[in-house]
Amino acid sequence: MAQVVEQRAAPDGDDGVFDVLIVGGGVNGCGVARDAAGRGLRVALVEQDDLAAWTSSASTKLIHGGLRYLEYYAFRLVREALQERERLLAIAPHIIQPLRFVLPHEPGLRPAWLIRAGLFIYDHLGGRSSLPGARGVRLRASPEGAPLQERFDRGFTYYDCAVDDSRLVVLNAVDAAERGASIWTGVRLAGATRRSDGWEAQLARADGERFSVRARTLVNAAGPWVASVLHEAVGVAGPEHLRLVKGSHIAVPALYEGDHAYIFQNGDGRIVFAIPWRSGLTMIGTTDEPFSGDPATVEISSGEIAYLCACVSEYFKRPVRPQDVVASFSGVRPLYDDAAASASAVTRDYVLAVDGAPDAPPVLSVFGGKITTYRRLAEHALEKLAPWLPGMGAPWTAAAPLPGGDLDAPAPGEDRLGAFIRRQQARYAFAPPPMVARMARAYGTRMDLILAGRGELADFGEHFGAGLHAAEVDYLIAREWARTVDDILWRRTRLGLSMREEGKERLRAYLEHCR
Structure with a gap:
């Protein structure tokens, strides 16, 4: 390479x-x-x-068609996004995985027949081939309904994908x-x-x-x-058609068991996601607020935190309070201003x-x-x-794997990434299985560039905590432009919430020594 x-x-x-x-x-x-x-x-x-x-690192971490955009008749956008969902899942199976969503039906908001029709269109608009289709579910009789308030009985499930955006x-x-x-x-x-x-x-x-x-x-x-x-x-x-819109997310200790996500309808017509996230957390988002000022200073407001907590508390049995928030992040979306009345309706x-x-x-x-x-x-x-640019080559990216995405084809009924992780854990049995699994999800087949030729953990150099060793840091510096603690912990490995402050300080000192 x-x-x-x-x-x-x-x-x-x-x-x-x-x-x-x-x-x-x-x-x-x-x-x-x-x-x-x-x-x-x-x-x-x-x-x-x-x-x-x-x-690009402050998204909801989803590869999706955008179910709610069907309400705005954005069929071309949704169709293109659904087609891309299939392509990206195929070329980056290490960082993109299927994610099942549970949509409880809230009487008084969108009627059940409208949701069912929208999910039917969503299933068929983009030529779905690799993900299961939508179906109805009785929440009171299913595990998915356990964390929800008793008033929710009818619901739907469908699939999109989760992505490590950075x-x-x-x-x-x-x-x-x-x-x-x-x-x-x-x-x-x-x-x-x-x-x-x-x-x-x-x-x-x-x-x-x-x-x-x-x-x-x-x-x-x-x-x-x-x-x-x-x-x-x-x-x-x-x-001059630029409209800056701030989107914020919060993270709280896990609100439920399972690897599925929820999509909730809010009374103002917006939707909010609750998604399993790193380190035993549930990520909740997003908001849509007009933004002005320097995008580099963007941060969540107390009003946004209260809004997200109130929305999910309408659905979960256990209320979510602002003091439960352990992390948050915000980003500014540079949307094309189509004169929509609200920020959430902008294309x-x-x-x-x-x-x-x-x-x-x-x-x-x-x-x-x-x-x-x-x-x-x-x-x-x-x-x-x-x-x-005369003489430019033809389009080529639709089927070409991203680095590390060339995983072996799965056996019938086998999870492609899961099978790869099991093989790598057996190959590198001297390393902790959670560490190998994390690296598989981050680097795919490129993890061999870090792990191959090593026979014990001592071969990886200094351990900073959370399974991050000097050998991985060296790789990120040499091949992925990492220079700071934030580059490594928040955008390359997502270990920022897992590592102790003492480990971060040692990592900072190591990076200074490498300069």
């Missing part, structure tokens, strides 16, 4: 010009980088912070780099000047060092900063706006989008840039 090597200057070649310069290391930017690099284009991506540092971003970047892309984290776009033959971009590192590169096309995938990049760094007026579809002419280099800006449709968004982005 090619080693990730950071570049500091222009690419090799006769003219030293990148074909595509991407601003933003979230899921859309990294998705475009992967697709473009695999088509033979010379690609660079700059991210001012860490990969997935903001919105690892989805990182793995796209890894694949892009292994196909020749330059991935620069801690680098921001300070400015870009349009020349007759392309863009001249001025880039700035966190330490103040500046350098410049040239590129034929520019992709602005800066998420909630998309407008400021377009207006301030690039100097293009661009569309989650994406809009790709191109500023350019046949004789002028283009800048393509990404507005809106869902993590589920990032791969298709990348294809559409390159379709729009095709006139400026």
